[in-house]
Amino acid sequence: MSTATATTAPALAADARIPLRGHLRHTGALIRRNLLWIRQDPESMFDALLMPIVFTLLFVYVFGGSIGQALGGGQDAYVQYVIPGMLAMMSMTMSQGVGTGFSQDFNSGVMDRFRSLPIGRGSVLFAKITVELGRMLFATTVLMIVSVLVGFEITNWPGLFATVGLSALFASSIMWVFLTLGVILKNAQSVQAMGFLVLFPLQFGSSIFAPTDSMPGWLQHFTDYNPLSTLADAARGLMVGGPVAHDLWVTIGWSVAITAVMAPVAIHKFRTKN
Numbered sequence: 001m002s003t004a005t006a007t008t009a010p011a012l013a014a015d016a017r018i019p020l021r022g023h024l025r026h027t028g029a030l031i032r033r034n035l036l037w038i039r040q041d042p043e044s045m046f047d048a049l050l051m052p053i054v055f056t057l058l059f060v061y062v063f064g065g066s067i068g069q070a071l072g073g074g075q076d077a078y079v080q081y082v083i084p085g086m087l088a089m090m091s092m093t094m095s096q097g098v099g100t101g102f103s104q105d106f107n108s109g110v111m112d113r114f115r116s117l118p119i120g121r122g123s124v125l126f127a128k129i130t131v132e133l134g135r136m137l138f139a140t141t142v143l144m145i146v147s148v149l150v151g152f153e154i155t156n157w158p159g160l161f162a163t164v165g166l167s168a169l170f171a172s173s174i175m176w177v178f179l180t181l182g183v184i185l186k187n188a189q190s191v192q193a194m195g196f197l198v199l200f201p202l203q204f205g206s207s208i209f210a211p212t213d214s215m216p217g218w219l220q221h222f223t224d225y226n227p228l229s230t231l232a233d234a235a236r237g238l239m240v241g242g243p244v245a246h247d248l249w250v251t252i253g254w255s256v257a258i259t260a261v262m263a264p265v266a267i268h269k270f271r272t273k274n
Helices: 003-015 020-040 042-071 074-108 110-115 121-149 157-184 188-204 217-225 227-240 245-272
Strands: none
Touching: 020 042, 020 121, 042 074, 042 121, 074 110, 074 121, 074 157, 074 188, 074 227, 121 157, 121 245, 157 188, 157 227, 157 245, 188 227, 217 227, 227 245
């Protein structure tokens, strides 16, 4: 029997006997540990701070004029179109950080320490997701501040909050995918590379940055089934008006399905990794 297996076997047995209150207490302690780590390393928040600023300025001022004309209203029309889509993009982009951070914790030996303790295995993963959702909400706040400065009009505050909640729900489901990658891949660079291969086609093969009407037929079929398209379209309906129900329920369905499939996989891989 390997050392890692021998070390984690008692912890796995104890995990099955931990009550719900114990899991919640462990999750809270681990959330505090992760927040303290961010406090000691504030540079880890640079992506959440700078990414919304860079992407907003880039797409509004580089592509806003041409795509806005196609929308029939110039740059102002494009701002109203792209900002809800960027909220959807932020949920996917920020989700990648949970996988790279998880992989770094494995390589530094922190996870071996956690798995040797009599704490709930799921608590480690839920704490990671909670902190990353906090980072996503921070990035969303920055995005909305910059969006107002470039001309976005918030006319429906309940719709904005509903969009943030929907984005957080979808982000939490995608985080289970990246947690799984963080467990099975050897290092953070591999997780980042795999994440890029997943994120790039999903983000740009969607309705986030431009309408899909002018896309080739085969690509339009892809965007129809792309959950980022339904999330972006639901966000637009909630924030600036338009059809909501279909895209809203499809996005919720995607989120529930991804979580139901990937959460057990991530927890199992974390428990059995040696």
